[in-house]
Each structure stands twice: as C-alpha cells, then as structure tokens.
Amino acid sequence: MLFFRRKRLFIILIGFIILVGSIGFSLRDREELTTVEEFLHDAVGWFQGVVHQPVEFTTTLVSNINELKHIYEENQVLKTRLSQYNLLLHEVKELRKENDELYSVLGKTESESLNEFIPIQASVIARSKEQWFKMITINKGEQDGVETNMAVITGEGMVGKIYSSSQFTSSVLLLNGFDRSNRISVVVDAEETDKDPTGFIVGYDEEAETLLLELDEYDVEVSEGELVVSSGLGGVFPKGLEIGTIEEVAPDKYGLTKVAHVSPSADLYNFGHVIVVDRQATIPSEVESEPEEGEE
Known part of the structure; x- marks a missing residue:
C-alpha cells in the first residue's frame, strides 16, 4: 500500500518536472517552433x-x-x-x-359708394350642394335687418341677393343662378359714348362662366373691359354696385338685341364673408330738431 503511494507521488513529481521544463523550453528565445x-x-x-x-x-x-x-x-x-x-x-x-x-x-x-346705405356684415355658414341651385346661407337674418331682395356683395363686387330670410339666417341667390325673373338693371361705364348704355343681367352662361347682359339699344357701342354696375332703377338694388366687366358683345340668336358677356368682378365660388347692403338710407349725424311749440 505504501509502495503505491510512493509510486503515485513519484509520477506526479516527474510530471511536474517535465511541465516546468516544457514551459522553460517554450519561453526561451527561439527562431523556430517545434512541430x-x-x-x-x-x-x-x-x-x-x-x-x-x-x-x-x-x-x-x-x-x-x-x-x-x-x-x-x-x-x-x-x-x-x-x-x-x-x-x-x-x-x-x-x-x-x-x-x-x-x-x-x-x-x-x-368706401364712399356705400355712404348712403347701411352695410350688414355676415359670414357664409353653408353652401348648396345642388349645382343648378346656386345658393348660400349666411348667419344674419331678420333680427339683423336683413330682408328679401337686398343686394349681397364682397370686397370685389356683387355676388347675389337675399332670396329668403328667417330670424337668424338668410339664403342668398348667387349671380350664377340669376335668370329673367331675377334680372338686374345695370349701366355700362362706356368711355366712347356720351350716354352710358343700359340693360339687364338676364342669365348666366355656365360654359363661359359669364353673366349675360341684354342691352336696351341695338346700335349702342360697348367695348371689352368696360365696367358694369347696378343702375339703381327698379328699386331693388342700390346704384353703383360693381358687377363685372365686358368680355365680348354679339347679337342674340334672333338679331333683335345685343347680348354682352360680363365677367363677374367677384369670385362666386370661393368666399366666406359678405356684406348685405340695406337699401334704407343711413340717418344723418346732424338732424334738425323739430320746432318748439309756438315757432314756425
């Protein structure tokens, strides 16, 4: 038993010596490594x-x-x-x-053109989806003094008239929905004639997107670019509201009258604020007092 222990110890010692020798051999400076x-x-x-x-x-x-x-x-x-x-x-x-x-x-x-009339400012709250029924709804009604047939304008020009009104809102018929039953009496600011030509807006050309102006006289001369404004005749629309400019003039299909195509001054499709023009004259700032009793 003791022999085997000594033998094991001897083997471990020999292995340790070989390991130390191998480490020392590998650490020394050599040009080549072993296989x-x-x-x-x-x-x-x-x-x-x-x-x-x-x-x-x-x-x-x-x-x-x-x-x-x-x-x-x-x-x-x-x-x-x-x-x-x-x-x-x-x-x-x-x-x-x-x-x-x-x-x-x-x-x-x-502006001075509205000095004789009461402007009622309003905003558009709805627009009719039906293309053949050219109407919008504004947020002012009878409570604000809005009445049927009052003119409606923007900063660019006239866009239509009050078609109907309720207490707090009103419907506006746009110019592109006008016909002979809703015509406008107008005058052309002509430069080449002494007397300004007159006529009526009687409809709207959907294809050309122009108003149709039927002139009162056949032999009257109007030129492209001349301004068309309301005449104030008929008692519906006030005088001097800008409507559009002349694009072209041609005889009607019967050759009895001349019809002018008028390009609207105002954009009839894209606006959010309008002015309703009250036909009632504004009250002067200085009003003469009534004579006292006993004075003539």
Whole structure:
C-alpha cells in the first residue's frame, strides 16, 4: 500500500518536472517552433477564426438591425412632423386668405359708394350642394335687418341677393343662378359714348362662366373691359354696385338685341364673408330738431 503511494507521488513529481521544463523550453528565445507547438498554434488560431467569424457576423447583424430600427423610428417622427408642418402651412394659408378677405370687406364697408346705405356684415355658414341651385346661407337674418331682395356683395363686387330670410339666417341667390325673373338693371361705364348704355343681367352662361347682359339699344357701342354696375332703377338694388366687366358683345340668336358677356368682378365660388347692403338710407349725424311749440 505504501509502495503505491510512493509510486503515485513519484509520477506526479516527474510530471511536474517535465511541465516546468516544457514551459522553460517554450519561453526561451527561439527562431523556430517545434512541430507540436506549430500544430497547437495553428489549431488554436483556426479555432479562434472559426468562432470569431459567426460571432462578428451576429454582432454586426444585431447592430445593423438596431440601427435600422432607430432609422425607422426617426423616419416616423419626421413624417409626423412633416404632416404637422403641412397642416400648419395650410392653416396659415387659410388665415391669410380670410384676413385678406376681411380687409377687403372692411374697406368696402368704409368706401364712399356705400355712404348712403347701411352695410350688414355676415359670414357664409353653408353652401348648396345642388349645382343648378346656386345658393348660400349666411348667419344674419331678420333680427339683423336683413330682408328679401337686398343686394349681397364682397370686397370685389356683387355676388347675389337675399332670396329668403328667417330670424337668424338668410339664403342668398348667387349671380350664377340669376335668370329673367331675377334680372338686374345695370349701366355700362362706356368711355366712347356720351350716354352710358343700359340693360339687364338676364342669365348666366355656365360654359363661359359669364353673366349675360341684354342691352336696351341695338346700335349702342360697348367695348371689352368696360365696367358694369347696378343702375339703381327698379328699386331693388342700390346704384353703383360693381358687377363685372365686358368680355365680348354679339347679337342674340334672333338679331333683335345685343347680348354682352360680363365677367363677374367677384369670385362666386370661393368666399366666406359678405356684406348685405340695406337699401334704407343711413340717418344723418346732424338732424334738425323739430320746432318748439309756438315757432314756425
């Protein structure tokens, strides 16, 4: 039993000596490696290369996936901000348009042409969807002094008349819905004649998008670009409301009268604020007091 213990101890001692000797031999300066060392060195290098490539590939793949995810998130944020920016641009554009329209209406309200009439400012709250029924609804009615047949204008010119009114809202028949039953007495501001030609707006040409002006006299001369305004005759519309300009003049199909195509001054399709022109004259600022009792 003791023999086996001594033998085991002796084997361990010999192995330790060989290990120390091998380490010392491998650590000394040599120009060449042994075959065993070369084999071990190459085997370890090959094994490290085999393990390193999948690890590097996996690391790169995970890094690329994370980068793509980050780019996708940034792209979503940029799309959201771009959508908000476009919405803001649209709101700014609409506000500028409404601001310009309000300035135009305000300037028309304060103009000298309306000094003899009471302007009632209103906003459009609805538009008829039926194309053959050219009407809009405004937010002013009888409570605000609006009555049937009152003229309706914008800062650019006349757009229609009050078709019907209730207590708080009114319906407006636009010029592109006018016919002979809703005609307007007008006068042409002609430069080449001493007497301004007169006539009636009797309809609307849908294809040319122009008003049809039937002149009272056949031999009267009107030219392109001349201004057409309301004449004030008939007691429906006040005098001097701008309607449009002459585009062309031609005889009617029977050759009895001349019909002029008038381009409306106001945009009949795109506006949000209007002025209802009250035909009642404004009260003068200075009114003579009634004579006291006993005075003539």
